[in-house]
Structure formats: structure tokens, C-alpha cells
Amino acid sequence: MxxxxxxxxxxxxxxxxxxxxxxxxxxxxxxxxxxxxxxxxxxxxxxxxxxxxxxxxxxxxxxxxxxxxxxxxxxxxxxxxxxxxxxxxxxxxxxxxxxxxxxxxxxxxxxxxxxxxxxxxxxxxxxxxxxxxxxxxxxxxxxxxxxxxxxxxxxxxxxxxxxxxxxxxxxxxxxxxxxxxxxxxxxxxxxxxxxxxxxxxxxxxxxxxxxxxxxPPSAGAPGQARKKISLWKVWWGARLGLPWAYSFWVCFWWQCLLMQRRKQKWRRWKEEPTKRKLCKCQWLAM
Known part of the structure; x- marks a missing residue:
């Protein structure tokens, strides 16, 4: 792991x-x-x-x-x-x-x-x-x-x-x-x-x-240029961001899994003395 x-x-x-x-x-x-x-x-x-x-x-x-x-x-x-x-x-x-x-x-x-x-x-x-x-x-x-x-x-x-x-x-x-x-x-x-x-x-x-x-620039050129630049940024952002997002997602869920297992181990460890006391009381009552 x-x-x-x-x-x-x-x-x-x-x-x-x-x-x-x-x-x-x-x-x-x-x-x-x-x-x-x-x-x-x-x-x-x-x-x-x-x-x-x-x-x-x-x-x-x-x-x-x-x-x-x-x-x-x-x-x-x-x-x-x-x-x-x-x-x-x-x-x-x-x-x-x-x-x-x-x-x-x-x-x-x-x-x-x-x-x-x-x-x-x-x-x-x-x-x-x-x-x-x-x-x-x-x-x-x-x-x-x-x-x-x-x-x-x-x-x-x-x-x-x-x-x-x-x-x-x-x-x-x-x-x-x-x-x-x-x-x-x-x-x-x-x-x-x-x-x-x-x-x-x-x-x-x-x-x-x-x-x-x-x-020479046409009347609609500025808006079209901004649209092209925006699409270009979105494309590059997706290309560069997806590997980071995927790696972050894997690490996040991996940490969540480890934390869940630690909690379960801690819960079992706390319940163990209680079970031992209960068994002891039952034995004395007999």
C-alpha cells in the first residue's frame, strides 16, 4: 500500500x-x-x-x-x-x-x-x-x-x-x-x-x-479573438489539470481508506476491555 x-x-x-x-x-x-x-x-x-x-x-x-x-x-x-x-x-x-x-x-x-x-x-x-x-x-x-x-x-x-x-x-x-x-x-x-x-x-x-x-481587423474580430483565446485556455487547462485531478482523487480516496481502517482498529481496541470485563462478571456470577 x-x-x-x-x-x-x-x-x-x-x-x-x-x-x-x-x-x-x-x-x-x-x-x-x-x-x-x-x-x-x-x-x-x-x-x-x-x-x-x-x-x-x-x-x-x-x-x-x-x-x-x-x-x-x-x-x-x-x-x-x-x-x-x-x-x-x-x-x-x-x-x-x-x-x-x-x-x-x-x-x-x-x-x-x-x-x-x-x-x-x-x-x-x-x-x-x-x-x-x-x-x-x-x-x-x-x-x-x-x-x-x-x-x-x-x-x-x-x-x-x-x-x-x-x-x-x-x-x-x-x-x-x-x-x-x-x-x-x-x-x-x-x-x-x-x-x-x-x-x-x-x-x-x-x-x-x-x-x-x-x-485589417474586422468589426467582429475582437469578440472572436477573445472566444478563441478562451477556448484555447479551456483546452490547455483541461489537458494540464486532468492528470493533477486524477492523482489528487487517487491520493484522497487512498487516505480516506487508511483513515477508515484506523478507526475500525481503534474501535475494536476500545471494545476489547469491555468484553473482557463482561465475561469476568458472568464467570463470577456463576
Missing amino acids: GFLLSFSLITLLSLASIRNEAQGIKSARLLDLVIRDYTFKSYDINNKTGIIHTVHLPANFSGIEVDTVKFRCGSLRRYGAQVKEFHLGIGVIVEPCVQRVMVIRQNLGHNWSSIYYACFDLSGYQLVSPILGLLAYNDGSDVNFSNPVELGIHAGEKPITIDFTNATSIAHPSGIRPLCASFENDGKVKLKTPASHNICVVTRRGHYGLVIESP
């Missing part, structure tokens, strides 16, 4: 810890660090060079896709590489050029991409694609897995291109051509016309997305 109660409490606390970690992420930079840590925790030294491997994140990070691939710095510069939507052209420069480079590709999905609305000034624009990220870290023999060094990636002879064609896109009015958005480290957003349909040309590693100008 005690084991089951302890197991329930430990499970509840572990779920709460993971959930609080996800809820506490309010910045794009912090999300990068969390993804980096999970990537290196799942790192397998037997992974072959040039082969893309999927990183499995906890369930509370659902919607985020992460892939990793390691390269030799010199080979990456000579031949370039294709990492999902990112094409690194020949001559790509890694700074500093360590022996081995771990490249991490992110697709934040639409839910987690919304963090960029809070971290960057996107007023007047809205995302029509998930945020795609390209980062690199030292993967040499001297790598510190608890705090790996972030590396720079810069285009060389040929540019770095990002193909958003297969990325899930939010429906937007036909005839409107999205712009390429580059999210800079200083919190600014740079917009650029795509080289071709859904193809963005960039010069370095970072985070990118497609945006369009936000349509």
Missing part, C-alpha cells in the same frame, strides 16, 4: 517537473538551450557522419521536430550538405572550424513558433509557416556535453537556402507572396523577398520563417 502511494507521488512530481519546464519557457533562446540539452543527452557516439538522426523530445514538447547530423568541418566546406529544408552550399564556413560539427535542425511547429511573437517585434505581420532553425555545436573528442560550444555557420561560395515547400503552412489569401523573415540575436526581424516560391536565401545559421502582412 505504501509502495503504491509513494509511486503515485513520485510519478506526479516527475510529470509536474517536466510540465513546469515546458511552461517556464518564454524565450526563443531558452528553447534553443533546452533542445540542445536534450539533443546531447540522447547523443550516440556510434552515429555515423553525414547521417541524419531524429531527436525524441518529451511529450510536453509535442509539435517540435528536431534532427541532428554530424560532419567533418573540412568535408562540409568542400561538399556542402542537405539537412532537411536547409541546403548548405559548397564553401560553407564553420567558425571555429573544429574537427567535428554537430548540426541541429529545428522545426518548432505552429504552437511553439508562437513564442517568436513575444520575443520579436512582428507587429503588422503574421507567420504562415513554422519557425525553422539551424544551429551548430562542437562535436569533437573534447566536447563538454553539459555545455557544448555553439559554432557559427556562414555561407561561402554558394548561399544557404531554405525550402519551406514541405513545411506545414497556415492558410493565407491567395495571390499574396510571403516574405522571408530572419530573426536576429538582437531581437530584430529582417524581411526579404524570397528567391523563388517558398525558397529563402540566407547567409548564416539562425531561425527563419515565412510571414505576410496581417489583414
Whole structure:
């Protein structure tokens, strides 16, 4: 009995810890660090060079896709590489050029991409694609897995291109051509016309997305927006609250059962002397 109660409490606390970690992420930079840590925790030294491997994140990070691939710095510069939507052209420069480079590709999905609305000034624009990220870290023999060094990636002879064609896109009015958005480290957003349909040309590693100008609000928009926000809150509240409610219910009834058994034991213990006295009196009367 005690084991089951302890197991329930430990499970509840572990779920709460993971959930609080996800809820506490309010910045794009912090999300990068969390993804980096999970990537290196799942790192397998037997992974072959040039082969893309999927990183499995906890369930509370659902919607985020992460892939990793390691390269030799010199080979990456000579031949370039294709990492999902990112094409690194020949001559790509890694700074500093360590022996081995771990490249991490992110697709934040639409839910987690919304963090960029809070971290960057996107007023007047809205995302029509998930945020795609390209980062690199030292993967040499001297790598510190608890705090790996972030590396720079810069285009060389040929540019770095990002193909958003297969990325899930939010429906937007036909005839409107999205712009390429580059999210800079200083919190600014740079917009650029795509080289071709859904193809963005960039010069370095970072985070990118497609945006369009936000349509003017209609008369009924505020009420509709509040309704959508309310439904969103109800959905997330139910999703996060149900495990807590179930665990609380189990613990509550478990405690009630223990208290009931203690009362019954106490009642029997009190009645025992009375029964003994009654038997003694009957024996003397005889």
C-alpha cells in the first residue's frame, strides 16, 4: 500500500517537473538551450557522419521536430550538405572550424513558433509557416556535453537556402507572396523577398520563417479573438489539470481508506476491555 502511494507521488512530481519546464519557457533562446540539452543527452557516439538522426523530445514538447547530423568541418566546406529544408552550399564556413560539427535542425511547429511573437517585434505581420532553425555545436573528442560550444555557420561560395515547400503552412489569401523573415540575436526581424516560391536565401545559421502582412481587423474580430483565446485556455487547462485531478482523487480516496481502517482498529481496541470485563462478571456470577 505504501509502495503504491509513494509511486503515485513520485510519478506526479516527475510529470509536474517536466510540465513546469515546458511552461517556464518564454524565450526563443531558452528553447534553443533546452533542445540542445536534450539533443546531447540522447547523443550516440556510434552515429555515423553525414547521417541524419531524429531527436525524441518529451511529450510536453509535442509539435517540435528536431534532427541532428554530424560532419567533418573540412568535408562540409568542400561538399556542402542537405539537412532537411536547409541546403548548405559548397564553401560553407564553420567558425571555429573544429574537427567535428554537430548540426541541429529545428522545426518548432505552429504552437511553439508562437513564442517568436513575444520575443520579436512582428507587429503588422503574421507567420504562415513554422519557425525553422539551424544551429551548430562542437562535436569533437573534447566536447563538454553539459555545455557544448555553439559554432557559427556562414555561407561561402554558394548561399544557404531554405525550402519551406514541405513545411506545414497556415492558410493565407491567395495571390499574396510571403516574405522571408530572419530573426536576429538582437531581437530584430529582417524581411526579404524570397528567391523563388517558398525558397529563402540566407547567409548564416539562425531561425527563419515565412510571414505576410496581417489583414485589417474586422468589426467582429475582437469578440472572436477573445472566444478563441478562451477556448484555447479551456483546452490547455483541461489537458494540464486532468492528470493533477486524477492523482489528487487517487491520493484522497487512498487516505480516506487508511483513515477508515484506523478507526475500525481503534474501535475494536476500545471494545476489547469491555468484553473482557463482561465475561469476568458472568464467570463470577456463576
